[in-house]
Amino acid sequence: xxxxxxxxxxxxxxxxxxxxxxxxxxxxxxxxxxxxxxxxxxxxxxxxxxxxxxxxxxxxxxxxxxxxxxxxxxxxxxxxxxxxxxxxxxxxxxxxxxxxxxxxxxxxxxxxxxxxxxxxxxxxxxxxxxxxxxx
Amino acid sequence: xxxxxxxxxxxxxxxxxxxxxxxxxxxxxxxxxxxxxxxxxxxxxxxxxxxxxxxxxxxxxxxxxxxxxxxxxxxxxxxxxxxxxxxxxxxxxxxxxxxxxxxxxxxxxxxxxxxxxxxxxxxxxxxxxxxxxxxxxxxxxxxxxxxxxxxxxxxxxxxxxxxxxxxxxxxxxxxxxxxxxxxxxxxxxxxxxxxxxxxxxxxxxxxxxxxxxxxxxxxxxxxxxxxxxxxxxxxxxxxxxxxxxxxxxxxxxxxxxxxxxxxxxxxxxxxxxxxxxxxxxxxxxxxxxxxxxxxxxxxxxxxxxxxxxxxxxxxxxxxxxxxxxxxxxxxxxxxxxxxxxxxxxxxxxxxxxxxxxxxxxxxxxxxxxxxxxxxx
Numbered sequence: 001x002x003x004x005x006x007x008x009x010x011x012x013x014x015x016x017x018x019x020x021x022x023x024x025x026x027x028x029x030x031x032x033x034x035x036x037x038x039x040x041x042x043x044x045x046x047x048x049x050x051x052x053x054x055x056x057x058x059x060x061x062x063x064x065x066x067x068x069x070x071x072x073x074x075x076x077x078x079x080x081x082x083x084x085x086x087x088x089x090x091x092x093x094x095x096x097x098x099x100x101x102x103x104x105x106x107x108x109x110x111x112x113x114x115x116x117x118x119x120x121x122x123x124x125x126x127x128x129x130x131x132x133x134x135x
Numbered sequence: 136x137x138x139x140x141x142x143x144x145x146x147x148x149x150x151x152x153x154x155x156x157x158x159x160x161x162x163x164x165x166x167x168x169x170x171x172x173x174x175x176x177x178x179x180x181x182x183x184x185x186x187x188x189x190x191x192x193x194x195x196x197x198x199x200x201x202x203x204x205x206x207x208x209x210x211x212x213x214x215x216x217x218x219x220x221x222x223x224x225x226x227x228x229x230x231x232x233x234x235x236x237x238x239x240x241x242x243x244x245x246x247x248x249x250x251x252x253x254x255x256x257x258x259x260x261x262x263x264x265x266x267x268x269x270x271x272x273x274x275x276x277x278x279x280x281x282x283x284x285x286x287x288x289x290x291x292x293x294x295x296x297x298x299x300x301x302x303x304x305x306x307x308x309x310x311x312x313x314x315x316x317x318x319x320x321x322x323x324x325x326x327x328x329x330x331x332x333x334x335x336x337x338x339x340x341x342x343x344x345x346x347x348x349x350x351x352x353x354x355x356x357x358x359x360x361x362x363x364x365x366x367x368x369x370x371x372x373x374x375x376x377x378x379x380x381x382x383x384x385x386x387x388x389x390x391x392x393x394x395x396x397x398x399x400x401x402x403x404x405x406x407x408x409x410x411x412x413x414x415x416x417x418x419x420x421x422x423x424x425x426x427x428x429x430x431x432x433x434x435x436x437x438x439x440x441x442x443x444x445x446x447x448x449x450x451x452x453x454x455x456x457x458x459x460x461x462x463x464x465x466x467x468x469x470x471x472x473x474x475x476x477x478x479x480x481x482x483x484x485x486x487x488x489x490x491x492x493x494x495x496x497x498x499x500x501x502x503x504x505x506x507x508x509x510x511x
Contacts, residue, residue: 023487023506030504058491 003051003092004099006106007122010058012083017118018111025112036109044091044102055087090126099123140185141173143326145256148189150228153289157197159235160281163253165197170256172196226330229254233327234293237301238284245280246301252277255323257314265314298327299339299394306343317347328381337385338395344378345401347371359501363410375405396425415445432462440468448475466492467502474509483509 022030044050061076078084089106093099103123111117145166152162169192173185182188236250248266251257257265263273306320324340352365360366382398399421407413422438435458443451451472458465470485486506493499 021487022503023483023490024510025507026511027504027507030500030507034500055496057494 003126005124006089008086010084010086013120020112051090053089142256146229146232147225165193168196169193230330233298237298249280334385334388334390335392341378341382341398348374393428443472448472
């Protein structure tokens with residue numbers, strides 16, 4: 001078993017094939033998309049591969065330490081060019097192939113005209129625990 | 136096994152332990168242990184006197200815990216100084232506990248957690264689940280909170296306003312996990328109203344009841360439904376009647392406050408059989424009253440919506456123009472008023488902008504759908 005992070009981006013990923021903003025979809029298209037995402041998570045809960053998911057707001061700020069006794073420096077909100085993460089799902093699968101398969105399935109969520117968005121998702125393996133048997 | 140009864144006895148039992156001389160933090164732990172034991176034992180052997188049983192069990196737990204740490208002599212002192220149970224009215228103890236758990240030295244999140252545990256009788260696990268944090272984190276938050284109020288005198292009156300703020304926060308968190316925080320907040324506010332005669336406590340209770348009455352109609356299949364489009368047939372008329380009655384009794388006291396004014400607005404909405412019959416003129420007047428207590432930009436924003444309904448969208452937009460565009464929900468209100476004014480394009484643009492700034496997913500979906508509706 002290994003854990004993988006599926007990262008979804010607001011910005012910074014290559015353009016998806018079906019690239020129409022949601023506020024241009026019909027109500028039914030929006031409903032179908034949301035249902036697809038829910039069903040996907042439910043299915044993984046059923047198979048025992050779901051770990052966690054979260055969605056992030058569309059704004060954020062860079063922050064850094066500016067020395068003892070001084071307030072931190074901020075730079076932001078993020079510039080328009082900044083890579084902007086929209087959310088993630090963490091899955092725990094037996095193989096890398098299975099993780100790829102699931103990421104592909106998530107990317108096929110329907111968008112405008114009910115066609116798959118073909119959204120680019122980032123698939124990132126977690127570091128695992130050091131094995132007990134090493135020799 | 137009546138869990139509601141068990142939990143409702145929590146503050147009185149805890150109060151008795153503290154009055155007998157147990158330090159608050161240790162007493163609170165002992166009561167939690169006694170509650171756990173009650174859940175285990177009562178189904179088989181229901182006690183004739185549930186409260187007496189809990190006091191005895193909790194006191195024993197306290198002594199057991201103290202024995203491990205404290206010198207024998209000190210323990211005997213505590214036992215010797217034990218007053219007769221029931222010598223002090225429970226109501227006073229319960230009220231003191233509310234004050235203590237909402238003490239101004241606590242942060243809002245600590246006050247909320249401590250209130251739910253010490254007054255509400257919820258377990259740390261239940262509270263952690265409700266606020267979606269690890270149980271260890273919540274345990275730490277509660278234990279730090281208990282330390283913070285450890286030296287606070289138990290017999291001094293506290294500030295009702297801080298208690299009301301804590302209960303309001305609990306109510307607004309709504310529902311997540313297996314604990315219904317809104318229902319719990321109502322229970323705790325009812326319990327508070329029973330031990331203190333204060334128009335703002337009644338005002339908050341009325342506000343909660345009137346909002347809770349609309350809960351079933353607020354979402355359909357997980358989607359937000361705005362007030363005007365809610366199925367009013369699904370509103371809980373018994374809760375509305377109770378809320379209105381509580382509010383009227385409070386208003387008759389002629390000591391108006393923030394929560395009574397908010398409840399009055401909720402009551403006017405509840406009073407309209409259909410959205411079109413809402414008395415917006417009176418609602419605007421109540422917003423003006425509310426502004427006299429709290430000159431908050433959020434209240435001004437809501438008032439702009441009410442002005443838009445009472446005097447037309449242009450008047451609403453004019454009221455909106457005086458506010459800061461960075462306010463949360465400003466774009467959403469602007470979109471709504473522009474659509475009412477017939478400017479669908481501006482409305483769609485503002486709805487899309489509002490969706491980008493939404494603070495939760497349900498709201499984001501609702502606003503995106505509004506934009507999509509106008510764009511199609």
